[in-house]
Amino acid sequence: MLLWRERIPDDWLPRVLNNLPAILVDHAHLERKAATTAINLEKFRELYPHVDELNTIAIEELQHFQLVLGLLKQRGIPFGQPYPSPWITGLMRSIRHGTRQQAIDHLICCAFIEGRSCEKFQILARELRRADPALAQFYSSLVESEGNHYATYLLMARRLDGAETDRRLEFYLDFEAELLRQPHSLPILH
């Protein structure tokens, strides 16, 4: 995993634990967006050789989406509108134009989202063990998959251009830390 330059803020966990129904709705949308993003990456000519890998990610994310929808149903939580995440919006707005640069930035942003999801799901698996063992188990079951997505996206960027990926990682690690420090009170995972 990357050496992040900022820790998850202390107010993140209590906010998540106090808003679990809204968090699950947000999570469902995150999985939906992760599936569509993997498919959207296939529009980049540079990524044509990776179309199978991207489809595999899209299928897994769609399965995760279905699992979260199942949890919503079980718990009687309606599938509602998502809140936009300032952190994700900030990352996405930073993507440069120009096909090749766009693909590398996009892959790095996807890797960051997957990496932070992996980290946060691990925390939730631990913290929910007593209060909500079923949900703790669910989060634990997603950790490996999101970790693999993180690694796959980063490797894909490196295969396109290793030196440029490392340069952009330098930028993105600082930028992500800056975004993470911006306070908000929304009931969202990111």
Ligand SMILES: [Fe+2]
């Ligand atoms: Fe996922």
Ligand SMILES: [Fe+2]
């Ligand atoms: Fe993922």
